[in-house]
Amino acid sequence: MPAETHLLLSLKDNYGVLLHDPESGATASIDAPEAAPIEAALRTTDWRLTDILVTHHHADHTGGIAALKEKYKCRVVAPAKEAAKIPAVDQTVREGDTVKVGKLSGNVIETPGHTLGHIAYWFHADKLAFVGDTLFSIGCGRVIEGTPEMMWASLKKLRDLPNDTEIYCGHEYTAANIRFARTIEPDNPVLAAREAQVSRLIAEGEPTIPVTIGDEKLANPFLRADLPELAGNMTMDGEPAAKIFAEIRARKNKF
Numbered sequence: 001m002p003a004e005t006h007l008l009l010s011l012k013d014n015y016g017v018l019l020h021d022p023e024s025g026a027t028a029s030i031d032a033p034e035a036a037p038i039e040a041a042l043r044t045t046d047w048r049l050t051d052i053l054v055t056h057h058h059a060d061h062t063g064g065i066a067a068l069k070e071k072y073k074c075r076v077v078a079p080a081k082e083a084a085k086i087p088a089v090d091q092t093v094r095e096g097d098t099v100k101v102g103k104l105s106g107n108v109i110e111t112p113g114h115t116l117g118h119i120a121y122w123f124h125a126d127k128l129a130f131v132g133d134t135l136f137s138i139g140c141g142r143v144i145e146g147t148p149e150m151m152w153a154s155l156k157k158l159r160d161l162p163n164d165t166e167i168y169c170g171h172e173y174t175a176a177n178i179r180f181a182r183t184i185e186p187d188n189p190v191l192a193a194r195e196a197q198v199s200r201l202i203a204e205g206e207p208t209i210p211v212t213i214g215d216e217k218l219a220n221p222f223l224r225a226d227l228p229e230l231a232g233n234m235t236m237d238g239e240p241a242a243k244i245f246a247e248i249r250a251r252k253n254k255f
């Protein structure tokens with residue numbers, strides 16, 4: 001049976017998402033910004049929390065773990081490289097490891113850059129990827145602990161997922177990301193169409209995610225740093241992609 005998901009907003013602009021296996025009844029929370037909105041979502045869906053899959057150690061992704069663990073006795077899965085900074089971890093995982101949520105099966109993809117141990121969870125049979133703060137719709141996370149080269153390599157790994165993979169990210173930053181992306185690719189028609197779509201969604205109070213990796217590849221400048229037309233727009237023709245990525249990220253930091 002295919003996986004079911006339930007998206008929820010938490011803190012100011014964090015997304016939480018529940019991943020549910022209807023066959024076994026298992027339910028995972030991808031990260032846990034705070035406990036109360038996740039408990040409310042569990043009541044709404046009538047799902048039982050069995051697992052928390054953590055992408056990275058930041059407090060706005062882990063603040064709810066201790067309370068949820070106490071209440072539901074759920075398993076906490078976390079990246080091996082930063083498990084020491086995450087509360088109540090039961091199982092640590094690395095690149096290529098498999099994580100089960102009931103009968104659902106996910107692969108761990110290491111995506112360092114935002115933090116050094118950041119991971120994504122890819123449930124390939126269900127065409128779902130949970131990417132934390134590495135990739136946002138039309139944006140990417142700040143490079144806080146790693147280097148731009150590291151972040152660019154991580155984004156390329158996510159870009160290589162099948163085009164119909166649905167991406168769930170950690171924050172609702174899409175509208176601001178589009179305003180910035182238009183300064184990098186003002187003539188990109190796919191980006192213009194996405195801007196119109198996102199304005200409509202936000203006006204209706206709807207989330208702008210999930211998005212497919214195929215759609216992101218056509219409009220997210222951080223996934224397009226190796227395209228000649230983008231280098232041309234930035235007057236950086238012939239420069240290495242990692243350097244162009246670093247420049248886009250630097251401009252976004254000041255935007």
Ligand SMILES: [Zn+2]
Nearest residue numbers: 056058114133
């Ligand atoms: Zn973060």
